[in-house]
Amino acid sequence: MLDRIRAGKNLPVPDYWRGTVDDVDEVLDQVTRGRVISLRTSAGGRLLRAVVYGSQAPLRRTANLNSAFGASLPRAYVDKTDRRPSLMLVGGAHGSEMEGIVGLVNLIHVMESGYDLLGRSWKSLLDLAEGVRLTILPCLNPDGRARVGLNSYVGESAETYRYWMQGTRRDGTLYSWPAVKEFHPIRDVGFLGGYFNDDHINPMHDDFFVNPCAEVRSLMELADREAPDLIALLHSAADSPFHFCSIAHLPPVHQEAIYSLSQRVKERMTEKGLPFAPFPDPRQQQKVYLEQFNLPRALHHHCGAATLTIESCAGIATDKEHLKLDWQQILDGHFILFEELLSSVKAEFHKYAQPFLSD
Numbered sequence: 102m103l104d105r106i107r108a109g110k111n112l113p114v115p116d117y118w119r120g121t122v123d124d125v126d127e128v129l130d131q132v133t134r135g136r137v138i139s140l141r142t143s144a145g146g147r148l149l150r151a152v153v154y155g156s157q158a159p160l161r162r163t164a165n166l167n168s169a170f171g172a173s174l175p176r177a178y179v180d181k182t183d184r185r186p187s188l189m190l191v192g193g194a195h196g197s198e199m200e201g202i203v204g205l206v207n208l209i210h211v212m213e214s215g216y217d218l219l220g221r222s223w224k225s226l227l228d229l230a231e232g233v234r235l236t237i238l239p240c241l242n243p244d245g246r247a248r249v250g251l252n253s254y255v256g257e258s259a260e261t262y263r264y265w266m267q268g269t270r271r272d273g274t275l276y277s278w279p280a281v282k283e284f285h286p287i288r289d290v291g292f293l294g295g296y297f298n299d300d301h302i303n304p305m306h307d308d309f310f311v312n313p314c315a316e317v318r319s320l321m322e323l324a325d326r327e328a329p330d331l332i333a334l335l336h337s338a339a340d341s342p343f344h345f346c347s348i349a350h351l352p353p354v355h356q357e358a359i360y361s362l363s364q365r366v367k368e369r370m371t372e373k374g375l376p377f378a379p380f381p382d383p384r385q386q387q388k389v390y391l392e393q394f395n396l397p398r399a400l401h402h403h404c405g406a407a408t409l410t411i412e413s414c415a416g417i418a419t420d421k422e423h424l425k426l427d428w429q430q431i432l433d434g435h436f437i438l439f440e441e442l443l444s445s446v447k448a449e450f451h452k453y454a455q456p457f458l459s460d
């Protein structure tokens with residue numbers, strides 16, 4: 102039974118669907134227009150790397166973020182007055198969620214050549230990227246990605262998705278979301294799901310303040326060094342439509358900019374026939390605090406960026422016809438996100454960067 106769940110249908114993926122650890126290494130090895138930055142190594146000894154595009158004015162930092170705010174002078178952390186709008190995209194925090202990794206591998210291809218892996222030209226995206234500092238970390242958790250035997254979940258059952266995501270207990274029973282979060286690090290493991298690094302840590306819910314894992318530490322250091330305006334973490338969620346997760350803990354000015362972004366993304370996805378769940382106006386959202394504290398929230402408090410988790414549909418088998426996405430639809434959804442994130446960070450720079458701009 103478990104063998105059948107593990108094997109799934111394992112449909113052959115199209116050529117442009119490249120989201121393995123080797124695919125990430127290959128695209129980064131071929132970078133010539135961007136600059137590749139080596140970070141730390143994962144718990145399992147895999148190298149973490151990011152790539153940056155576009156120049157940026159140097160930092161003149163005299164304090165960390167909270168000391169700068171303590172002085173009522175956020176610009177002591179970063180003065181953004183002469184800096185370019187800066188966007189950071191992170192894939193594979195849950196290594197098993199390869200949809201965002203595939204999107205970012207294709208995006209790096211576009212940034213390098215102007216074309217995605219389908220051979221489509223993305224002039225509009227390149228125009229939007231002009232004048233932006235773009236940082237791409239395609240796979241934050243390569244240990245989790247390497248553990249997953251499938252290349253996509255298109256057409257797979259919910260059980261197969263759960264197996265590769267959250268894994269099993271020693272007795273072979275499947276964990277589920279969100280109940281799996283009861284355990285951190287997770288120890289009762291038969292198969293360790295792709296959520297986790299090789300030390301059984303789920304980076305989204307790490308011990309951020311005292312003992313972060315190498316993956317989280319790498320991301321925190323990179324975010325501190327870049328001081329981006331907007332950071333998006335790309336996840337996937339079974340047969341859910343594309344959607345934005347809660348942005349509790351962000352200041353109202355960031356919430357406003359992200360709400361506008363969600364409206365634009367909804368419009369574009371709807372035009373393209375892609376499902377996008379409405380993102381409630383943050384002013385109407387129930388205020389939640391510790392329930393919504395996770396990696397993107399910790400990042401916000403570390404570097405001052407607006408931080409956002411975006412979930413993609415994973416295309417699993419479902420009786421809801423409009424949520425059966427194929428590979429190209431999933432990729433196209435990601436390109437809409439990339440264009441709108443670039444557009445937002447430029448158009449709303451004054452909002453994202455507000456506390457760090459001189460009057």
Ligand SMILES: [Zn+2]
Pocket residue numbers: 195198336337
């Ligand atoms: Zn996830």
